[in-house]
Amino acid sequence: MNRHLESFLEMLAAERGAARNTLFAYQSDLEDFSAFATIHRCAPEAADPALLQAYMTSLHSAGLTARTAARRLSALRQFQRFLLREKIRADDPTQLLDSPRLPTSLPKYLSESDVDTLLAAAAAHEGRQGAIARAALEILYATGLRVSELLNIPRKALSGDAEFLLVRGKGGRERIVPLSAASKAAAGILASTQNNGTWLFPGRNPNRPMTRQGFALLLKKITLESGLDPARVSPHVLRHSFASHLLARGADLRSLQLLLGHADISTTQIYTHVLAERLQKLVEAHHPLANS
Secondary structure: OOHHHHHHHHHHHHHOOOOHHHHHHHHHHHHHHHHHHHHOOOOHHHOOHHHHHHHHHHHHHOOOOHHHHHHHHHHHHHHHHHHHHOOOOOOOOOOOOOOOOOOOOOOOOOOHHHHHHHHHHHHHOOHHHHHHHHHHHHHHHHHOOOHHHHHOOEHHHHOOOOOEEEEEOHHHOEEEEEOOHHHHHHHHHHHHOOOOOOEOOEOOOOOOEOOHHHHHHHHHHHHHHHOOOHHHOOHHHHHHHHHHHHHHOOOOHHHHHHHHOOOOHHHHHHHHHHHHHHHHHHHHHHOOOOOO
16 A cells, blocks of 8 residues: 555544544555556645546546545545645645536435334234344434444443443534433433443444444344335434424524434535425424415
8 A cells, every 4th residue: 555545544543533434544545545546647645636636537438426436536635635744745726526416315314204113013023033123223323323332331431320422523523412201211222231341332242332334134024023114214214303303393594403313414415405305394484474
């Protein structure tokens, strides 16, 4: 691996607390550019705007989506800015590059009745798998956690009469989220089946948390039992459902930003379609000229 790229990844891990999956994504994207630069007899740290533009054009020609191209450009920008800060180069060649235009897409989420159906299927699933599924789904829907945050919950975090959960999210940022009575009860039932161990959701090796892949398989099983389409259900869809249902019932974007752990409220604004629908109904119900 290029030594400057290696230094960049080390910085992301040490200073920003980047998760393993995030580091893998950056490494993959930057190694792809490094291979392109090598073909053009250039080191990635010495790339000029013309080479970067040629790389972005090659992504389009290869049929990559605008979202993938935008992610790779973001990785390149952060890498080049790192080189600038470290005085490895004197300029930032990404400054004049335009980001690919992303299509507008609304977050996918389940209806409240679909969530009820999914939770009922988890509750009906017998044995330890059922206890895991019920606790996980209750917590996901009650808190809007990311799946990585869910699977890294320590068993002791929900001991006693805990009303809140301390979560360490992206970039090592901590936030506090309230727990529902149902999520506490389900987590308590699950914890009572474990004599020891560090994690609320342990993997096959009890000293390590359950993997994302392992949880995805369990969620698919429960979803099939519920009668819902597994293609419509994922941990992130439950996170979107949590956010969309809160907004529909009167929550504000700022509170939602804090609960979701978004660093910037612009990220939370993907849910404004729900807010717009609620405001329209409010006007239709209460404006004196709405029904005239």
